[in-house]
Amino acid sequence: MTQGDPQDLLARFWRDLADLRTGMLGLATEHEGHAQPMTAHFEGEHGPLWFYAHKHSRIAMAADQSHAAVFHYIGRKHDLYACVHGEVAMTSNDDAINRFWSDEVARWYPQGRYDPELTLLCFTPSSAQIWLPSGGGQPTLFGMGRDREAPHEIRAEVRL
Template sequence: MSDDIKKHFWKALADSPYVMVGQTGEREHSIPMNAQLDKDAHSAFWFFTSTDNRLSGGGPAMAQFASKGHDLFACISGTLRREPDPVVLDKLWNNGIAAWYPGGKEDPKLVLLRFDLDDAEIWTADPGIKGMLKLATGMTMKEGELGEHAKVAL
């Protein structure tokens, strides 16, 4: 099951790469970030941000994700680190990112953060016909009838 749910997670994240990210142990609210995905990297994703963003210093972090169709939810733990490799920056750079940085790739405020993923809890919400009938009639739901849940290493 965990491989299927991981594949479902990566597809849903590619379709809508917006996550809420916060530093673990801090009392600051999480902030919305746009995850930059690399199809060859299954244990990390990246964020372009600025030096004045409170996440720019890195450290242990958590990200929350809800898919576009609200049929998959995930809470992801990992570590934010500044990405020093200019090849990665070049690979992920696009017009949508360029619009935020007047100095381009050399903008002094530009920071590329890599989120090294540790693990996640992932939930799917797909009740099927039997589950929909139970929800509509107020019948008791059993575990697994509304979807799947898995703790996975990423």
């Protein structure tokens, strides 16, 4: 495994996330480790990440008070993987709700921005592990492709 430049990999992560924006968000505890697909909204190359959620979803109810969480991300071409740790908290930040509102989000909330089921989760990242696999977007399964050279990864741990 090769150690990559943390700042280069972090910049690559933010660029990739801006393109796809979807990952798996979950609580970082032994018994609540279930993650669910969520679309991240953010500005620039930093956090926080904002997620629209239904108030009575398991993750929103747990985030009523700040809670340790993990965001897992796989790039569109499977050429970047990231595990981001941080804190998630439910918020009613009207500015953020309005700033990131879109037709895509509106499909989930029939009463619009003021839907009583709508809440916003604010995920503040604190650290991440980021990997660039040597095979890029050519994953192998169950040993297929063994004639290829041994894989190696470029990896970095970064504080956010």
